[in-house]
Amino acid sequence: MISQKAKYALRAMIALTHAEERGEVMSIAEIATAERIPKKFLEQILLDLKRNGLVESRRGKAGGYLLLRRPDRITFGEILRTIEGPIAPLPCLSRTAYRRCEDCVEESECEIRRVFSRVAEATRAVLDATTLKDGISKEIAGTSSLTHAK
Structure with a gap:
């Protein structure tokens, strides 16, 4: 059985996959709302994913998170x-x-x-x-x- 944290990570990554298809990035707040993930918990998950080279973050008004590699990789x-x-x-x-x-x-x-x-x-x-x-x-x-x- 996978943990709730792992389930949230998979849901966040799938949300970012859909965002990539639309050519968009997603803020933590957008992912948290769309996937019903507690924001503080999501921040830690995204940090783990970033440290391991799966996502990247961009600062600024049009900033947010995006996949570091293509979804088929x-x-x-x-x-x-x-x-x-x-x-x-x-x-x-x-x-x-x-x-x-x-x-x-x-x-x-x-x-x-x-x-x-x-x-x-x-x-x-x-x-x-x-x-x-x-x-x-x-x-x-x-x-x-x-x-x-x-």
């Missing part, structure tokens, strides 16, 4: 890692912050790790292949009708 995985850190259900499965599980005797024999390894790989595959541009399209590339079944 920014993935959901990149945004989530910026806000949440590693995308792994277990510390022993993290690519960027690997840590052996304290209670593990032998990783190669761990049944739990084997199952969650498949979960982690599938999750990364979707998040790292889905761009902001994909996110605003009505049909996300690579999905099937089974994905939408309840």
Whole structure:
């Protein structure tokens, strides 16, 4: 499950993607209002995104925030890692912050790790292949009708 902060970050990035399509920048207040995100919380999120090279800010009357790269070059995985850190259900499965599980005797024999390894790989595959541009399209590339079944 992703945090509320990550959800807000994704919503803010999608709002900036729509703004880019219109050739506009958005102020913090505009994003906060449009996406129903608390302004103070959004300021921190945008600062994190800026520090990690995903957005830039412009000062002045026509200032605001905009994407630093094209929407087809920014993935959901990149945004989530910026806000949440590693995308792994277990510390022993993290690519960027690997840590052996304290209670593990032998990783190669761990049944739990084997199952969650498949979960982690599938999750990364979707998040790292889905761009902001994909996110605003009505049909996300690579999905099937089974994905939408309840």
